[in-house]
Amino acid sequence: MLLPHGLIIQVLTDAGCSAQLQHSVRSLLDEHRYLSVFKALAWLRSVPSFPNTQIVIALLDGLLPNWTDLRLWEPRISRITQFEQVGFTKEQKEKLGGLLSLEGPDDVTKSEVSLGQVKVEQRQRTSSSLSSQQTDATLDLLCRTQKVGPSAVDLFIHLRLHDTFDLDAFSMVKTATKWLDDLRCLDLRMLLVASQDSDSVSHQMNGFIKTLPSLQTVIPRCLNEPILVRSIEQVENVMNKAQRVFNKSLETGSGRHMGMLIHALGDVILKATSIHTVVSSHLISSIRRFPSYDSLKPVFERIRTSPRQYSVEECRFKSYLASTLGGRPVAFDSSITATTIQAEITFWKHQPDTARKDLAHAVESINAVSYSQYTSWLLVMLREDDQFIREVREIMINGMENRILRLANYLSLRRKFNLMRDETWLLLFASLINDPGPTYLENMAKSITAHAWLEFVTNLPSLVDSIRGHLPEFGVGLTHEQLSWWEALGRKKGAVQMLLRDQDQTLNPTWLYFTQHQRKIQGLLDILANQDESHSNYGKVLIFLSAEGGNVLDICDCVNALSTTSSFGHAVFARQILRALSGHGRKVSRDGLKYFIQLWTREDGPLTSGNKKSLLSLESILRLPTSIPPSVPATLRDYLKEEYTELIARGGELEKLRLKLHQSNPNLVGTILNRQKIENNTRAGRVSTTVPEDMADAVECIGPNEFEVAFPLTGLNDIHRAAKGISPDARLLIIRILIRPRSTPGVATSFCIHFEPSQKPVRTHMPWHCSSGRSPDGATCTTRPTLFTYVLSRLVDSILQTPSLQIKKIHVAVSDLISTPPDTCLVCMADMGVRLWKPATCSRNCSISLRSASLEVRLHNLLIDPKAIDLLLTSVYGAATEPQASQLLPFCPVPLTSIKLVIDSMPSMRSLATVTDLRVSIQGTDAHGKNREALLSWLCLRFRGFMLSVPDGFKVPSLGLNAEQFLIPNSNPGKEKAFKAHYKPSTGSTVVFHGTRASRLFPILSEGLQIAKSGTAMQVHGAAHGEGVYCGHDPATSWGFSTTTGPSWSQSALKNMHVLLGCELAPASAPTHGSIHVITDESRLVVRYVFLLPPSFQPPIRNHVESAMMAGFASLRTGLQS
């Protein structure tokens, strides 16, 4: 070492040592092989302690000019050791270069221990902006990544794109080195790359597809890394981008490649459940709608092999893909699903025959057929019989017009034989109906015949019954609501028929089948169904149903109202209907009808509010005018007159008919009338008493030799009761008989009479003791004596007195007395030769015997009908003032001069009829008592006929409410007997009228109308047409001869009335002189009616009274038949 150092340097330089050293240090530094450099130059640190330092320094300056920097350099040994021992790839080194340099010596300021320690602003050579601290941390992080593996380093590099980290990236790497192995780091980097928009979409997808499955398990640990989250979020954008590309490629091709990628990506996303919290739920749910991989393949295949390129809108498969894989909003039939698509593909794969293909195309074009319905039907069609397919094809393709009708018939027929049972046929049928719109069926109904429609709509509910669950609940078209309605109509066939009877048969009743008022009409049908079809009001209301059913609600209301209307209300209603129609009468004008209804529905009118309701509803059905012209009431009077005439004529005809029928077979007629719900008002019909065949039923043994024999009285009608003297309330007659055997002389057989229900209870019986030579005039314990008990007790007495007593004989005789009209004398029981209503006496002697009967028996007629006796008294009162009074009132027990006085002292007849003791009441306390009793007794006995205020069923209605009418069921027996000889059914009888004075009434009624001999009291008017009784053919003719009763007696109820007689003339004959009958044989004539009429009376025409009177005559005759 004694050589001058200049020389050494020279030698070393010449030998190239200096350059070589410098180069090798440089290249090591450039390659960042800091450990090698550091080791090689470690000795530099001890240079200052060398001997001959000057020389060494000089030497070093020559050899390694930057040796001072290197001597200062203090890298982190652990780091540079790892860097160099693990190593970086060349590529990594290139990318890390700047960063690694910071670990190298400070060649800038030459004063720091490493370049990283140089202040950022003093660093010129490197672009790194890391502070010395950051440098350290970054390099430490690099160390950590290198420990994980090269992929971790790459991840580090990837995230440190511009020589710098942001905090997120730093954190990401840190987390990665903590949790991930090197392979996962690779995946993570790929994921980050895939999320970068700069990549192509399929690359991006592939990146996600590749990495998501492997990262799936580690992602949860990294989920607080914003970078990772942002990357995962990108998967949705990538999917959207892919779907856009896919949808676009579908337009021109099958889009298979992209479609499969989308499917794969979706699959990966679905499986990577750890990212589901990051991506949107919309993405997940749209992926869930993706078809399965298996079903996807044939779809792409079908698109690929399709004969021509369809657009997405045209091609169901493409639209299916677009709506699933393509993520397009579902604008298509939602029933296009993987399964349904699969079904269709199955069908086409099967290579169907032409019929099936045609049918498939035909059905495919029906919008209402959903895709799922279509495809399941396709599968059914594959299995169906070839012949059926051909037939259905024929219906579907060739019969567009009425294919629904034809298909319905066809399916009904096949299904009847248990063929084509698959419901898809019915579903197809239902869709076919609903396809053209909700009003299709209604339009169809209008276009086909009524028969075809009714058949169709009747069968429809049962045809589609099994698919009802698939039909809509409400609304028009084929719905539950409609079907139920049609079924309801089917169940009420009769009522529907009533409803449609007067409808225009050429129009289908669509208003009924497609109504919105089902509930109301149902109510209407219910009411109609419960009506007898013949109940005219319901049927007639329906006549007003308009052809299009426009007023059906009004009809409903009206029928409803009618269903709660009384029979009187119905009758009034029926009359208005008749007036509204031309019917039997003339049609009344609408104004007139309105007026009638107004009258009936007046507030104070006779109808109940319920009854008025039906009339008011009729008014609204007929849409009657709201106001009435003032002229209407006047014109209606004429109308009413004519209507009345027609009614009377009709009533007469009907009555004639009824009687004719009744005479031929009363029982049958009764049954028929009953069945027709017509009241059988043959008042004087034959009495029917049923005598029990077994006597034991009628006879009760109540003690030794003591019997009670019972007779039912229920078969007696009112007139019979009145005529005989049996109380209207009596239901049972009981005769109590006590027979004394002949062995006990001195005690007679006895009996008494009771009625049930009885007027008072029996305390002690007061029987009549039968002993020869005496006749009872009543044997009543608990009832007042009457004409009946008088006759009865005499009858029983006479039988009990016969030697061989038989209870049976009594039974037969009394039964006969009750049930048959009397034809024997009430006193002596001799045959009268004529049947009567009221029993009468046969001779003067018997009449004299009767005078000793009790007062009740004699005044029978007064008790039965006080007004009739008032009439007789009125007549006697009038006669008493006449000059010929003695002729008019023969045998009168009261002096003519005091008759009026006596009569005026009488109480009213009505009050007498109800007193408890008749005799006491008549006798009174004044001086006329005896005369009153004598006069009344004479009056009643002298008038041997039977007269009473006209009963219902005999009234002549046309005479008005103010007329007093009396009926004379029978005149005196002689008169009746003579008249009977003239009457034969073949020649019949007729009605005539006779007007007279009240004063002539008593002789007329007791003796009958007689030919007035000239100069007698009975002749009032001249005999213009010779001798005879003059009668009018019309009431008006006789009215002229009628005079008033005047003020009459004081208590009379019959003051100031005109007297008109209604007579029966037999045989029937025409008037002899104009409207006058001059009757020369007075026995042809009998008085049946006495009419007392007010002075203002307008006599009706004959027609209006004739039939009622004829009916009365006939009823009287019938009542006397035995």
Ligand SMILES: [Zn+2]
């Ligand atoms: Zn008694």
Ligand SMILES: [Zn+2]
């Ligand atoms: Zn007699």
